[in-house]
Amino acid sequence: MFGKKKQVSTIDKDQLELIENAQKRIRQKKRLYIHFVIFLIGAVFLILANTVLGIGKDFTIAGINWFVYAIFAWLFIFLYHFVNVFITNKFMGKDWEKQQLDKLVNQQQQRIDKLKEGFLKEERKIAQSQAYNETHPAKESTEKKKTRELTIIVAAGEDNAIGKDNDLIWHLSNDLKRFKKLTSGHHIIMGRKTFESFPKPLPNRTHIVITRQKDYKAPDGVIIVNNLDDALDAARKDTQPFIIGGGEIYKQSLPFADKLEITRVHGTFEGADTFFPEIDLDVWKEVNRTTHDADADHKYAFSFITYERR
Ligand SMILES: NC(=O)c1ccc[n+]([C@@H]2O[C@H](COP(=O)([O-])OP(=O)(O)OC[C@H]3O[C@@H](n4cnc5c(N)ncnc54)[C@H](OP(=O)(O)O)[C@@H]3O)[C@@H](O)[C@H]2O)c1
Numbered sequence: 001m002f003g004k005k006k007q008v009s010t011i012d013k014d015q016l017e018l019i020e021n022a023q024k025r026i027r028q029k030k031r032l033y034i035h036f037v038i039f040l041i042g043a044v045f046l047i048l049a050n051t052v053l054g055i056g057k058d059f060t061i062a063g064i065n066w067f068v069y070a071i072f073a074w075l076f077i078f079l080y081h082f083v084n085v086f087i088t089n090k091f092m093g094k095d096w097e098k099q100q101l102d103k104l105v106n107q108q109q110q111r112i113d114k115l116k117e118g119f120l121k122e123e124r125k126i127a128q129s130q131a132y133n134e135t136h137p138a139k140e141s142t143e144k145k146k147t148r149e150l151t152i153i154v155a156a157g158e159d160n161a162i163g164k165d166n167d168l169i170w171h172l173s174n175d176l177k178r179f180k181k182l183t184s185g186h187h188i189i190m191g192r193k194t195f196e197s198f199p200k201p202l203p204n205r206t207h208i209v210i211t212r213q214k215d216y217k218a219p220d221g222v223i224i225v226n227n228l229d230d231a232l233d234a235a236r237k238d239t240q241p242f243i244i245g246g247g248e249i250y251k252q253s254l255p256f257a258d259k260l261e262i263t264r265v266h267g268t269f270e271g272a273d274t275f276f277p278e279i280d281l282d283v284w285k286e287v288n289r290t291t292h293d294a295d296a297d298h299k300y301a302f303s304f305i306t307y308e309r310r
Pocket residue numbers: 153154155156161162163164165166167168190191192193194195197210211212213225226227228244245246247248249250252274
């Protein structure tokens with residue numbers, strides 16, 4: 001626990017390389033300096049060897065003493081060394097410069113690749129969320145209205161039939177009782193045709209009727225609107241407004257609904273002219289079901305099924 005800590009270098013690889021190259025450069029200059037000193041001493045020695053010690057006194061080339069050639073040859077070697085240190089190897093050498101440049105280009109390329117990857121990920125996310133919003137328009141548009149549970153209530157046959165000649169196809173007293181129990185005290189939103197299928201407004205519920213007619217007349221207390229959005233707005237203070245039909249309004253409001261209260265009437269109904277849209281089980285999840293057999297009061301067996309949006 002109290003053992004020696006391993007020394008971790010805080011110098012990164014590039015810095016280390018720079019230091020190593022600077023050291024190499026100092027060594028090169030040192031060697032050049034030593035070469036220069038040796039050359040001076042050597043030149044003096046050659047001159048003395050010839051003039052004082054008389055070594056090769058009589059050896060001349062084109063009338064010039066050999067030591068002059070020797071000194072010039074050495075000077076040439078020294079100059080070559082000098083050029084090598086200060087010109088050829090300038091800025092730590094051409095190879096080193098090239099290496100650094102390649103490295104820099106590589107690093108930049110890696111950064112560009114990373115950025116590209118980031119952009120691609122971002123683009124993919126945007127495209128996915130756009131695609132999601134296109135296929136799930138309801139979620140996005142109802143987000144603002146999430147404080148309430150918009151509920152569709154309907155009785156539909158196995159074939160989704162819900163009406164014929166602007167009337168219901170069956171009479172199921174338990175279904176009507178359940179309808180009354182669930183919707184009482186709430187706003188009920190309906191199309192003009194459904195509204196007109198009632199003998200009079202239903203008690204203890206606020207009716208919102210959707211029509212394109214600008215001067216549609218209805219009894220006091222019935223709210224008339226010209227589109228679904230205004231209907232939802234008129235019911236904004238209700239925590240559970242109900243869409244009660246008919247076919248046109250069910251179809252338009254299904255994408256905005258949070259819950260479905262379906263009475264599935266176990267039968268198929270020839271001649272029906274109005275239908276409920278197909279329930280997509282990828283979107284809706286069944287959360288409750290109770291089944292009733294046919295009896296004296298109920299010509300058809302039926303099930304109360306509750307669905308919630310997944
Ligand atoms: N089984 C069930 O649970 C159940 C429940 C309800 C109804 N139903 C049945 O369904 C049938 C009626 O349904 P339906 O589809 O014929 O009619 P509906 O949906 O009740 O009403 C259609 C009317 O609503 C208005 N409307 C529709 N969309 C609109 C919009 N976007 N903006 C403004 N107004 C709009 C129009 O009125 P205007 O023509 O005045 O412009 C249109 O003619 C009946 O047979 C009824 O008995 C069954």
